Amino acid sequence: MSGEWNDRMPWVPGNRWDLVAHREPEPPRVSVIVTHYDQPAELARTLAALRQQDHPADRLEVIVADDGSPQKPDVPAGVRLVRQEDRGFRAAAARNLGAAAATGDVLCFLDADTTPEPAYVRRISRLPALLPEAVTVGRRRHADLNDMDAAVPVAEAGPARELPEPAWLRDAYVRSDNLLRADDRSYRYVISAVMACSSAFFRELGGFDEEFASYGGEDWEWAHRAWQAGAVLAHVPDAVAWHDGPDWAGRSGDDRAREGNRQTLLLASKIPVPGSAGRGLLPAAPDLVVEVPAGLSASAEFVCVDSILAAFPLAAVVLPTEARSPLVRADPRVRVATDAEGLDARLTLRLERPLVIQDAAPLSTALASLSDADVDALRLIDQAASPLGRVMSRRARHRRERWGTTAGIAESTLTLSGAYVLRDEPHVEAWVGGWGGPDRLAAS
Numbered sequence: 001m002s003g004e005w006n007d008r009m010p011w012v013p014g015n016r017w018d019l020v021a022h023r024e025p026e027p028p029r030v031s032v033i034v035t036h037y038d039q040p041a042e043l044a045r046t047l048a049a050l051r052q053q054d055h056p057a058d059r060l061e062v063i064v065a066d067d068g069s070p071q072k073p074d075v076p077a078g079v080r081l082v083r084q085e086d087r088g089f090r091a092a093a094a095r096n097l098g099a100a101a102a103t104g105d106v107l108c109f110l111d112a113d114t115t116p117e118p119a120y121v122r123r124i125s126r127l128p129a130l131l132p133e134a135v136t137v138g139r140r141r142h143a144d145l146n147d148m149d150a151a152v153p154v155a156e157a158g159p160a161r162e163l164p165e166p167a168w169l170r171d172a173y174v175r176s177d178n179l180l181r182a183d184d185r186s187y188r189y190v191i192s193a194v195m196a197c198s199s200a201f202f203r204e205l206g207g208f209d210e211e212f213a214s215y216g217g218e219d220w221e222w223a224h225r226a227w228q229a230g231a232v233l234a235h236v237p238d239a240v241a242w243h244d245g246p247d248w249a250g251r252s253g254d255d256r257a258r259e260g261n262r263q264t265l266l267l268a269s270k271i272p273v274p275g276s277a278g279r280g281l282l283p284a285a286p287d288l289v290v291e292v293p294a295g296l297s298a299s300a301e302f303v304c305v306d307s308i309l310a311a312f313p314l315a316a317v318v319l320p321t322e323a324r325s326p327l328v329r330a331d332p333r334v335r336v337a338t339d340a341e342g343l344d345a346r347l348t349l350r351l352e353r354p355l356v357i358q359d360a361a362p363l364s365t366a367l368a369s370l371s372d373a374d375v376d377a378l379r380l381i382d383q384a385a386s387p388l389g390r391v392m393s394r395r396a397r398h399r400r401e402r403w404g405t406t407a408g409i410a411e412s413t414l415t416l417s418g419a420y421v422l423r424d425e426p427h428v429e430a431w432v433g434g435w436g437g438p439d440r441l442a443a444s
Helices: 040-051 091-101 120-130 167-175 199-205 218-228 256-270 298-311 326-330 361-371 394-403 428-433
Strands: 030-036 060-066 080-083 106-111 114-116 134-143 194-198 232-244 288-291 316-319 334-336 347-351 355-357 377-381 387-393 411-415 419-421
Touching: 030 040, 030 091, 030 120, 040 060, 040 114, 060 091, 080 091, 091 218, 106 114, 106 120, 106 199, 120 134, 120 194, 120 232, 194 199, 199 218, 218 232, 218 256, 218 394, 298 316, 298 326, 298 355, 298 428, 347 361, 347 394, 361 377, 361 387, 387 394
Parallel strands: 030 060, 030 106, 060 080, 134 232, 288 316, 288 347, 316 334, 377 411
Antiparallel strands: 106 194, 114 232, 134 194, 347 387, 355 419, 377 387
């Protein structure tokens, strides 16, 4: 951890929300956005529970974001109502509508059928009030609340009516120490029905993706985007809200396979992280971008680019100018710098010298280490300690731009094996034939 950091700063290194675990902020102005569609009884119960919160009432704003219910929701005085027309399931758009109307410093998202316990708002808003990049997810417990009167405290009635919690989610929180050890795949454990973040961070990210127009997925896409932009993810187990009914996987009547596949395919098109994206198809946005240095001969350019794409077939390679080799120029994974300005890959490797990669495993392992928050950047050197290049994560780049400092960026140095600096005129026949080693390819 950098010596420049202290616990009064509005950021923490990596995902270390535990560093401010001892701090309590001044009660923030919180806007609770309750997403609703035609659930009057559930909405009444949730709004009643929000009136019982121990967060200061004058620092709490409640907004019902209605997704085109047949009847206009009945909300009590002091609760704001925003509505959109019914064009199918549009929870993402409804949440964005509520967020646009919010005036709080912290946004707290709930669903109408998810009723919070009295300390919920205070507990889930604590970290976003301290750290603008914090994204917190509460504990969603399940119970049959179908005939429960809205006046009955859910914390008292819920345990007697409790239904099973999803074991995969509970176990993930245990394994990750409540997301303290989060990584590029931890977006799967963020649920928008029990989520909070700062309004500034939400606006910076651009809100939920409104292309999601069926059940689920929009929270995972948003959480992945948030993590890549530098979010600090935290599960707050004592911020409890009770969902009326079982988890989606435990419901009957729906074609869960079809809905699940629709969600997975849409997520695969938007999240290029291994384990989320396709395994062979070129992603719409590359997960890895490799920038090649200028001034290479046609043969060195060919061997360098060919070896990179052989090692990382789904990567994109960026050249400073038009490729000299027509074979390189013809590959759609190769781009010129002027046409690659919009690329914002999870990892960007900027080579200082042209390399030939003969064994991809060491570099692949090194790149995999950047999937969590403990390492943000790697300096690559050869056996003589000469610089080869530097790889930085998207999340580190965005945090550096946001805070104007590299103090929180953890950089390691790796002596790279399995790759060599190319000579100006490598033996191309030896490379394509597969029989050339450093004596035919590497610089002396």
